[in-house]
Amino acid sequence: MEQASNPQQVIIIGAGFSGLAAALALGSLGWRVQVIERDGAPPEGGPEAAFSGWARRGVAQMRHSHVFLSRLTNLMRDHYPGLLADMTAAGCRILEFRDGLPPGLLADYIPAPEDADLSFVSSRRVTLELVLRRHVAAMANVEILSDCKVRGLLYERQGAPISVTGVEFEKDGTPQQFRADLVIDASGRGSRSIAWLEKAGVSIQEETAPAGIFYFTRHYRLRANMQEPPRGVHPTVGDLDYLKYGVFRADNGWFSLTLAAPEIETQLCDAVRVPEIFDHICALLPGVAPWTDVARAEPMSQVFAMGGLRSHWRHFCARGNPVALNFFVIGDAAVCSNPLYGRGCSAGFLQAHLLAGIFTKSSNSFERALLFDTMMRREIRPYYDLMVRQDTQSIRRAHALRNGDYHxxxxxxxxxxxxxxxxxxxxxxxxxxxxxxxxxxxxxxxxxxxxxxxxxxxxxxxxxxxxxxxxxxxxxxxxxxxxxxxxxxxxxxxxxxx
Ligand SMILES: Cc1cc2nc3c(=O)[nH]c(=O)nc-3n(C[C@H](O)[C@H](O)[C@H](O)COP(=O)(O)OP(=O)(O)OC[C@H]3O[C@@H](n4cnc5c(N)ncnc54)[C@H](O)[C@@H]3O)c2cc1C
Incomplete structure (x- = not known):
């Protein structure tokens, strides 16, 4: 990536996927980056130690199945090849376009050059985030402060908009302040930015929509000398209307299964969290049963459940003007989508990468904010709008099916x-x-x-x-x-x- 001529001091709130991606992108410009994270650092050791021992209260979905899209994989391939190499060295896999083809298409498949762009990384989220974090932490100009919770923003007001100048945070119960040229909020769906800005007299418009769906994930590991089942006629991802399912191939012989049911299916949702019932359902789904067969794989986790999910889009520009300068909100803190579409991590990484490009293009605070807003509308908004439309239809359909009056x-x-x-x-x-x-x-x-x-x-x-x-x-x-x-x-x- 192009080096910036004027290295700056940046604070990033949150060392989740988007915060780490921003640290990577800005650290690659030669800027000094401090990432402030409320949770503790990962334990020593590799993916297994992190999966069992890395407490991530700040990321409730950490141990849910994640798909990482080709857009993310291509960004790493083209701009951060060292990171991609670290990922494959840690056991993350790269699945190719052909790996996802149904048997009818696979038989006559002739690769096209553009298919190379449809490969994607496949891994447990914990593994991917662990590798990303260690890669970023090894950069000389990046510092990650763990166990520190940001409590508010420091700002100056010389007319509108306000200018953000740093953060207040708490370390071991002691309040502290850091000042910086730029502050990036990557603190996830529960970001307090709206409340922090409100304290400064700035109000933020937020659009929200229900995802309408409950997620259940269980992890498994192939037994010694066992292989993943060959691709058969039964898809490993499917939608039965009252239940969606997906097999997620992961790193180091692991895979996970996610079942998702409309929130209105309350009985089913209560039942699925019981491991025996989860496995019973899997055994009844032909595309999944060969995976969870006890002779092939052993369960490695409880059933993780997550519901009450909402999508949101937060507007940090109002009537064409930024509400705060030198302050950028990325990832779930800005836009949160239904996990069903598997876009959150890729979208956060993309925003971080493009934000660094904006910083190199312009040094004017006002212009940077407008360029970021334009980029979000161009790159992310079409996916958000389509998703909200599709979710609205799915929720309506699930209600009607559940109530037996689907007309x-x-x-x-x-x-x-x-x-x-x-x-x-x-x-x-x-x-x-x-x-x-x-x-x-x-x-x-x-x-x-x-x-x-x-x-x-x-x-x-x-x-x-x-x-x-x-x-x-x-x-x-x-x-x-x-x-x-x-x-x-x-x-x-x-x-x-x-
Ligand atoms: C069930 C489920 C399944 C999903 N599946 C997929 C998928 O398949 N593919 C995909 O791409 N996305 C998926 N997502 C979405 C994806 O997990 C999120 O989009 C992604 O985690 C967003 O990353 P982030 O860094 O913006 O936020 P987060 O990952 O939430 O990270 C925020 C970080 O900020 C820290 N933090 C919060 N507040 C503070 C504070 N005050 N001070 C300091 N630190 C703070 C948190 O501890 C955390 O580390 C899924 C989501 C859910 C709920």
């Missing part, structure tokens, strides 16, 4: 049919459709682009017109039991709420 209107029926009988089979039968959808999923392209491309639309329409019988060969057998069968098998009350 979608014509538009909703057509959209569903286009997905079920068009997009889904086309993505399993046509490599060009698969590539186009994956480019949107992996944040390489605006997520709306694929379905605006006439060629891709035509290809999908062909599958729509072929009809269900012929598409059935591509879609394979059902992903799992219907809701009432699952509820019966789990001995759960199957009654619907009138």
């Amino acid at each position: 979608p209107n014509l538009r909703a029926r057509l959209a569903r049919r286009f997905f079920e009988d068009g997009i889904r089979p086309a993505s399993r039968g046509d490599i060009k459709v698969m590539r186009a959808l994956m480019r949107g999923f992996h944040m390489l392209e605006n997520p709306n682009l694929a379905l605006q491309d006439p060629d891709i639309l035509l290809r999908i329409t062909r599958y729509l017109l072929r009809g269900r019988t012929r598409n059935g060969e591509l879609l394979g057998p059902p992903l799992g039991p219907e809701r009432h069968v699952m509820m019966e098998k789990l001995s759960l009350n199957n009654e619907v709420t009138p």
Whole structure:
């Protein structure tokens, strides 16, 4: 990365994924960076020690399955190759585009040059964050202060907007202050920035939306001499409407399973947290059962559960003007999305990288703030808007299914049919459709682009017109039991709420 001519002093609040990414990007400019983190440092040792012993109260989702997108992997490959090398040395894997192809596409697969951009890192989140943290901590101009909680912002007011000049934090119960040229808030979804700015008389507009879904994750490790199951006709990721599932291949022989249910499925949500029931459900899902077979793998953790999740977008520019200068909010602290889409870490890393680019482009505080806001709207906003639309539909559908009164209107029926009988089979039968959808999923392209491309639309329409019988060969057998069968098998009350 280009070196800045005027090294600056930067404070980053939070040593989570985004804060560490910002330290990496700004440290690479030669700037002096202090990262202030409320949690303790990781224990000595490798991924296993960190998985079992690194207390991360500040990141509740630390031990949930994480997918890391190609956009993140490509950034590391192109700008931070040493970090990517550290990750693979620690056992993180790079999965290629071909690794995710269904059998029908794999048989005739001819790699295209652009497929190299669709590879992605696959690992436990703890492992990836551990490696990122150690890589960043080894940089001469970066210092990470653990067990320090930021309590507020220092600022100057010479008219509007205010100018942030540092932070107040607490170390061992003692209040302290640090001053800096720039402060970056990367303190995650629970960021106190809105409250801190309010104290300075600045109000922040926030959009929020419910994610509507509960997450459950359990980790497993392959037994000695056991391999991961070969890719079969049953997908390892699927959506049964009342339950979504996914197998996440990870580092060092580990993998995890995530089950996600609409929040309204309260009985199911209560039941899934019991390890035996979690494994029972896995055994009933054909795409998952070979993974959790006790002869192949052993469970390595409890079932981690997380609900009450909301998405948010916080506006740090109002009517075209920044609300605070020399202060940037990145990662979940700024924009938080439904984990289902697996974008949070990649989005935080991208923001950190692009922020460093903005700093090298402009030294004017006002202009930097506006450039950052423009970048967020260009790079992140299209994903946020699409996600909120999709989540709203899913929540509506889950309520109707649960209550037994699902009577979608014509538009909703057509959209569903286009997905079920068009997009889904086309993505399993046509490599060009698969590539186009994956480019949107992996944040390489605006997520709306694929379905605006006439060629891709035509290809999908062909599958729509072929009809269900012929598409059935591509879609394979059902992903799992219907809701009432699952509820019966789990001995759960199957009654619907009138
Ligand atoms: C169930 C679940 C599954 C997910 N799955 C995926 C996935 O598959 N892929 C993906 O990319 N994303 C996923 N996400 C989202 C992803 O975890 C977040 O987007 C990501 O952690 C955001 O990183 P961050 O650094 O912005 O915030 P965080 O990871 O939350 O880090 C914030 C840091 O700030 C520290 N901190 C907080 N307050 C203070 C303070 N006052 N002073 C000092 N330090 C402070 C915290 O201790 C923490 O270390 C998932 C989220 C959930 C809930």
